[in-house]
Amino acid sequence: MALSNGNPAPSLTQEILGQLGLANKTAAWGTLGTLRTFLSFSVDKDVQRLLRAITGQGVDRGAIVDVLTNRSREQRQLISRAFQERTQQDLLRSLQAALSGHLERIVVSLLQPAAQLDAQELRTALKASGSAEDVAVEILATRAPAQLQACLALYKHDFQVEAEEDIKSTTSGILQDLLLALAKGGRDSYSGIIDYNLADQDVQALLQAEGPSTEGPWVLIFTQRNPEHLNRVFDQYQRCTGQEVEEAVQNRFHGDARDALLSLASVIRNTALYFADKLHRALQEAEPNYQVLMRILVSRSETDLLSIRAEFKKKFGKSLYSSLQESVKGDCQPALLALCRAEDI
Known part of the structure; x- marks a missing residue:
């Protein structure tokens, strides 16, 4: 050789x-x-x-x-x-x-x-039919601000185009608005101070945004507020309406926009559970979705894969390690198992 x-x-x-x-x-x-x-x-x-x-x-x-x-x-x-x-x-x-x-x-x-891998995955998602709302939301919504900044800088360097331009040329409507807002990386950081007035205002804004062409508040609130604040907004929304915010999204939106907002809500509520769900779906396909398995296990191996493993075992009653052993074949299995690391009893 x-x-x-x-x-x-x-x-x-x-x-x-x-x-x-x-x-x-x-x-x-x-x-x-x-x-x-x-x-x-x-x-x-x-x-x-x-x-x-x-x-x-x-x-x-x-x-x-x-x-x-x-x-x-x-x-x-x-x-x-x-x-x-x-x-x-x-x-x-x-x-x-x-x-x-x-x-x-x-x-x-x-x-x-890591930023180069994210840039390549984001580019592939934006150029592939039907995967922008899934992979793009995953990368844009779960990376720390500095990681996202590095990803977008390398995206421009490697592909000679801003990610925002590809988002504009390959998506439309609410999905485009969501991805552009996420790509700006403008989400508030948690200050440790609970702003009850802002929570009330956000709930009212979501409740009033029910007519045609009133998606703006949903996009702004879902992409700009920090997760701690948003979880309070979600709880208060449920108390006011009797339904979870995810149910409102299901009824209010359609297609890619609905899927993107539901993914975003999942990230906000529990990021580790969001990834556990994605791994489970990837393993349940007739042929495991190796691209999803590799992207998540590699990208989260130094971040929160222990938390993801715990959520996986709690929700599905079986460890991620055992699930990989059963579903993954070939010479990539030892590598994925090594990244997962250990069995959860």
Whole structure:
């Protein structure tokens, strides 16, 4: 097998991430993640192990999975740079040449900067028919402000167009308004102070927005208020009307806009449960939706995958780990199980 020559990760990518304070993030932000910074980390040993895995007799997939799923994303970036310096080969391209199928896609996801992976997933969703309201809401609504900013900066760099322009050209109506509002990243941060007057005003605004062309308050409130405030608004709305806000959305909206608002409400109520539901649906399909499984397990492995696992077990009565074991086949199974990490008894 010949290794292909490649270039190091684009310097602009590192520059953008560095300016946003994401290039050197530590494990402190991933306390609810399944994957932490590897304490006995030796970049030289990892480079040598990966080199042996792809140049020996046959590809050692187990070694590749073991290294990449036991290192933080920051450590994987260090391995990539060291591999380039020592071998004059690009690690990502070398592994792509050695692997195929779903395992290759997982490895690519693990080795890319998180913002770059988000940008690519967002672009694919906006360009693919019928997935904008699902994947775009997931990325735009669940990333921290700095992560979203980095994603949109790399979107512009990689695709030579602003994400907002693609949103405008591929969506319309309320869905477009929602995605554009989310992409602005203008959601209020929680100050710790409960604003009862604003909660009352928001509930009244939702109640009064019942006629034609009165979707504005729904979009504004769902995309601008912080989750703590919104959960109070949702509870108060139910007390006033006798129905949950999700039921009102079902009756009030249609199609993609309804689905996007329901997804957004789910994120607001319980982000970990939102992801648990998505993973369960992906596993229930006749053929597991590997794209969804990979995107969520990779993107949440250093953030809140422990919480997602707990919600999965609580709602579905079976652990995520066991569900993956039963449904996922092929050489990508060990990688997904390694990211999930452990059985929940």
